[in-house]
Amino acid sequence: xxxxxxxxxxxxxxxxxxxxxxxxxxxxxxxxxxxxxxxxxxxxxxxxxxxxxxxxxxxxxxxxxxxxxxxxxxxxxxxxxxxxxxxxxxxxxxxxxxxxxxxxxxxxxxxxxxxxxxxxxxxxxxxxxxxxxxxxxxxxxxxx
Amino acid sequence: xxxxxxxxxxxxxxxxxxxxxxxxxxxxxxxxxxxxxxxxxxxxxxxxxxxxxxxxxxxxxxxxxxxxxxxxxxxxxxxxxxxxxxxxxxxxxxxxxxxxxxxxxxxxxxxxxxxxxxxxxxxxxxxxxxxxxxxxxxxxxxxx
DNA sequence: CTGTTTGCAAAAAATTTGCATTACC
DNA sequence: GGTAATGCAAATTTTTTGCAAACAG
Numbered sequence: 001x002x003x004x005x006x007x008x009x010x011x012x013x014x015x016x017x018x019x020x021x022x023x024x025x026x027x028x029x030x031x032x033x034x035x036x037x038x039x040x041x042x043x044x045x046x047x048x049x050x051x052x053x054x055x056x057x058x059x060x061x062x063x064x065x066x067x068x069x070x071x072x073x074x075x076x077x078x079x080x081x082x083x084x085x086x087x088x089x090x091x092x093x094x095x096x097x098x099x100x101x102x103x104x105x106x107x108x109x110x111x112x113x114x115x116x117x118x119x120x121x122x123x124x125x126x127x128x129x130x131x132x133x134x135x136x137x138x139x140x141x142x143x144x
Numbered sequence: 145x146x147x148x149x150x151x152x153x154x155x156x157x158x159x160x161x162x163x164x165x166x167x168x169x170x171x172x173x174x175x176x177x178x179x180x181x182x183x184x185x186x187x188x189x190x191x192x193x194x195x196x197x198x199x200x201x202x203x204x205x206x207x208x209x210x211x212x213x214x215x216x217x218x219x220x221x222x223x224x225x226x227x228x229x230x231x232x233x234x235x236x237x238x239x240x241x242x243x244x245x246x247x248x249x250x251x252x253x254x255x256x257x258x259x260x261x262x263x264x265x266x267x268x269x270x271x272x273x274x275x276x277x278x279x280x281x282x283x284x285x286x287x288x
Numbered sequence: 289c290t291g292t293t294t295g296c297a298a299a300a301a302a303t304t305t306g307c308a309t310t311a312c313c
Numbered sequence: 314g315g316t317a318a319t320g321c322a323a324a325t326t327t328t329t330t331g332c333a334a335a336c337a338g
């Protein structure tokens with residue numbers, strides 16, 4: 001059984017994208033992290049072991065992986081985005097205070113999607129289901 | 145039976161926010177439009193009948209109404225936002241090509257919300273359910 | 289009148305782009 | 314060696330902020 005990491009690297013090679021250490025480092029973080037990291041977070045983490053890394057390369061790599069359908073992006077209201085190594089739609093829980101984002105088990109919305117496609121004429125390709133609130137820690141903490 | 149418009153204006157007065165023609169114009173568009181307008185769109189529309197209007201005032205008014213809980217905001221992946229005169233969570237259909245956004249009847253997610261709160265410890269206050277795809281018109285049009 | 293709101297321009301914040309240098313294949 | 318990717322800095326885009334002038338209460 002091949003790892004998803006290897007599988008994506010193979011797809012990159014197939015499409016004649018070059019396999020650079022920067023791309024591999026970004027990919028590895030995206031596949032490993034459960035924190036739904038921001039571009040800045042990925043940048044900081046890669047830079048630790050790869051001092052020449054630039055933020056632009058993080059964005060370029062993330063956009064490449066997004067275009068390949070291997071990761072997804074989650075836009076927040078403050079104008080920033082978070083990345084998710086799982087490209088398949090699944091619900092999130094987002095803390096309004098500390099911005100922590102957790103996964104939640106997939107909830108099948110297939111019949112709902114069909115109904116919406118039928119009623120609106122849209123060709124639905126994906127969806128987003130996110131719950132917002134306060135995480136357990138932020139419920140205890142004093143308001144900042 | 146009082147209109148929502150009047151009700152919100154009354155609430156603004158109660159909180160000693162000043163009732164300015166700019167605020168009323170922005171509010172009227174938000175309550176009337178079904179298009180989930182951007183700040184820029186609201187600005188253009190108000191400016192037609194109110195040439196001194198500024199984009200900053202649109203944002204200030206929208207943020208005020210959001211803080212009052214009378215409207216909601218929908219962040220898109222391109223970093224921009226769209227506003228919705230309906231503050232209650234309800235699903236949207238978003239066209240990936242022309243960015244049209246349509247409402248869809250509310251889908252009760254109460255028991256799902258409870259389950260997520262129980263399993264994650266989050267105190268859930270709201271949610272977002274959006275479907276992405278191509279609207280009927282963009283399915284016919286040639287790719288741009 | 290008093291103090292809030294407006295509207296301009298500048299600032300901020302996030303992301304993208306241009307381009308010379310680097311390095312993968 | 315040829316070409317695509319990196320990394321810097323500048324540009325872009327969206328939204329916010331500071332502040333003097335305007336105006337609602």
